[in-house]
Amino acid sequence: MRQKLRLLLLSGVALATALTLSGFAQAATAEPKPATEDAVKFEADDANSFSGAFLAARTADVDHDYASAISLYRKALIFDPANLEIRERLMISLLLNGEFESGLKEADALKGDAAVERITRIVRGLDAIRDGKFDSARKILAYDGPNDLDRLTHQLLAAWAEVGGGKGKQAMATISGLKGPDWFKVFTDYHLGAMALVAGDVNAARKSLNNAVTNRDAVATAPDTFMRAVMALARLEASAGNKQKALDAISVGDELISNYAPLKALRQSIEKGEKPVQQVTNAAEGAAGVLFSIGGALNRQGAEDMVALYLQVAHAMDPKSADTLIMLGGIAEKLENPQRAIALYRQVPADSPMRRISELQLGVTLSDTGKVEEAKQHLKALIESDPADIRSYIAYGSVLSEAKDYKAMAENYDKAVEVIGPVPRPADWTVFFQRGIAYERLKQWDKAEPSFRKALELNPNQAQVLNYLGYSLVDMNINLDEGLDMIKKAVDAKPDDGYIVDSLGWAYFRLGKFEESVTELERAVQLRAGDATINDHLGDAYWRVGRQLEAVYQWNRALISEGDDVNRDHIKDKVEKGLPPIDPNSTTADRSTPEPAAPVPPAPAPENPDKKS
Template sequence: MQQKPGLLLRSGVALATILLFSGSGYAATAVPKPAAEDAVTFDSSDARSFSGAFLAARTADVDHDYVNAIQLYRKALTFEPANLQIRERLMISLFLNGNFDEGLKEAQALKDDAAVERITRIVRGLDAIRGGKFDTARKILAYDGPNDLDKLTHQLLGAWAQVGGGKSKQAISTITNLKGPDWFKVFTDYHIGSMALVAGDLNTARQYLNNAVTNRDAVATAPDTFMRAVMALARLEAAAGNKQKALDTISVGDEQVNNYAPLKALRQSIEKGEKPAQQVTTAAQGAAGVLFSIGGALNRQGAEDMVALYLEISHALDPNSADTLIMLGGIAEKLEKSDRAIALYKQVPADSPMRRISELQLGVTLSDTGKTDEAKQHLKALIDSDPADIRSYIAYGSVLSEAKDYKAMAENYDKAIEVIGPVPRPGDWTVFFQRGIAYERLKQWDKAEPSFRKALELNPEQAQVLNYLGYSLVDMNINLDEGLGMIKKAVDAKPDDGYIVDSLGWAYFRMGKFDEAVTELERAVQLRAGDATINDHLGDGYWRVGRKLEAVYQWNRALISEGEDINREHVKEKIANGLPPIDPNATTADRSEPAPVPPVAPAPENPDKKS
């Protein structure tokens, strides 16, 4: 049976998370995506009618191919210059492509269009702040509607306009009097603190930043804003000569988000006696931070367009904001816009605490684009420059895994574990897990099993480790009850994870429990539609319970579904001849097809949090 490509460490947002929050307890493991090519410019002269241009533009838009979408929307406007829908989508595509000034021209023209007023008001107001027209900005950004998110956004932006106009006390009063739900507080506390910093009112800044840092709900509500507050307060104390208070503030952040990489860099700087500059020093940067705060809080699967829109507008006002650049890069990778991601990572300032994060992610993105040798060279150089940085080994290991160079992958994680030393932390489970995968792929179970068990010791509830180790035990016909129990525990932890449910179904299949296998494999197909391996498994299950027509249907589905590692010739053989009869003399786990490596679902995209 084929191997499922479920255990390769991949890039994108998930890997950005493990690099940013190394040691937090998340492994960036997922089904690898094919290398994506950024769009080739389309010749709009091929569109010779409004409908042709419009349909082609919408297709490009849906595919996040904004370069071609922009060109084609403009072509459509040559046929219908007054078409508001086309102009609206053109404006949004311009912003999403990073063309702020061009998008602004469209926003000015559409300022009375109610359908896009939410966007046009913000960008017009921000442009006024950028140009120092603070009273104009306040008028544009005035909002009295019922939407809580819009109220918070516009009030914060308007207050930053007041700060720019030298009215910091009024700005702070505006926000302290803002009424809203409890989740407002982390945003308002952070931005009041930042406004006070810009105004030079250190006592007020310290008070409100401390409120944000000690807010127990802040990490769950807005982890990116919480970390900005921690770093702002630490910088404040360091600048005031309060080195120990600065380090204590960083420790509070560490307690909430383990080993946040930029915080570690800030700690090292302060320990050296340095006084790092604040991230927000102007009204424009503060206003940009509002959209970063909101975008970061909204950043989840399915919200990429909205988050990217906020972040692109934020980037236009504060082009050197490292956390904005890295978050935008992660979204670009998720949308398979690797060239755009690489360009964003390269823009992170050399003196930023996040520069190394961008360099690590850049290396993995190079691998995603098929530049494997360049990626290896880049990441090896990063390891050599700081051999103690575990994130470098994780990034390099992901490239080796993608290249299926398991020998080098195992050696890489052996070195990482030497660096970790004899007393690993709970968050180091991912390094042991990945080493176990490398040795399992090398068929060296005597080295793989201890690594898996160490990973499980460090993180006993980790579903991916439970799934992999449990499945491997079942596959090898050893400790069957223990192995099946681990897989069931993984399913209990992630009942909606189609890959792990598939693993349970396939374990039942390997044990000859075909009815139970079909039940779980049918559920896996529903949870993860269109996966070739799961379709193939279900076909095998159907055949063993006598549902042969359905088995052939599922095998045919496997041939046309996603999944690069299935053995297509073997599937075709099954379609032609079915499965061979079961050998009644075989041991339990040998009474069926050879097993694939168990699947692993994508890693979470949010940092580890403590309540």
């Protein structure tokens, strides 16, 4: 199957990869309990008992409808004021909804509750820093437990309290002597540099930030923190009159994480001779940066609530932080709350280097809410305002893809290729990939294939390109061996991707290798349960190996499963009649069963395409 990808331009620089941070990470990545299909949403006024209010609140909570959850938890507390579990969930819902002051009141009331001590200590400590009560903050944030991540977080926050209290050298000495696993250094180097800048020690700041920028491990472990370090060092050098050193720092960042729009804006500012101000200028902003650093590193599938909690508290401490707003917007999109995402993107300050990023993602998200024409006009205006920004074409192309306007999509990416010029960079693979998809959908294979092959030339191991091109070759019964090899290579790169495994199974089916097809499609169904197309494919494979009852079961599953890209009338016909006999005149592939139209994948995120899906 040609996988449908979700365009997320901007939920941080990149999702963290392979970061194991002791017990906290395991808790952060726990899957939330799904709501039942027959769950009913209640308004607070409709909940006339404790159980009614509580169950409705939990349903709203699981659905990430925090405003409703807050009302319903408060209603439940009327029936049972002493219920600690309800009060704990109320506090968390308030913080997740961005209501810091109300969440703070609950945190004060729960400060002796061991179940939420991790949260209440941080919230109360940050409030003390914000109010300039630095000694109180240090006492609140004291931590001597065994969890490495908690120890790092609390030590960094307490050190920022010391910086706020005028004890910058003491704070930096504490962090410099902090012992822990290797990944600590990613965070300590950046925050040591930021602390030194706030304390006025330029030489110490330069040393620590250089350490952060030359730490290649930081790119994989905490890319958002790495980019903050790059930009802080560039601003430091520009302010000191070292223009070339500032540009050199930017070049290091651009080499390791290409197409990062704020870095481009900072480069342009420094090239003009400007001296941009630092992002962190006081203890409150520094403390907010700690939660941004940790939240960004933990930003992965299943951890959205915990990451959003950290980021919402960071936002309360530093409301102007654009990267925090943008990462929160990306999380809201992943949680399928586009209206919240739009509101967050619109809060990014107009003078921020990240404003254009937020505008691009805003356009894509408008399309998600059904405002397709508004999204098109918004993104076309952004292209006109900066025709050299490839990211604009990718965002606009994503909207056109969702709208199935493949002619306009092809024209859009043709313009993007013109802008790229004769020597594309590896990061430009996604432009050629999307142009290939547009022409393939227009049934102009003579234009599609060169684009796919160019994308592979730029990024030879990109699984989505290998899958799409390989599947297309097999489906058209041309270059079969090459196509099958491409799909196998894609599966090797992403063995747990149900869509790509489905491609391999379906390729075997097309080639008449039905036993191999069953093996792969059974695995695909396990990896991606409830997908109509995969269930349909497995039904076909079962039928060909003589397992008719199981085939009908899978086809019926396809009829009730998710997916708009299957021909349900055709599936109903198969349930009634089965598959026709194989055409004896067919050369290699089984041509008796037309494949449903495959979904078109919107562009993956251009900041770090290999790490997003």
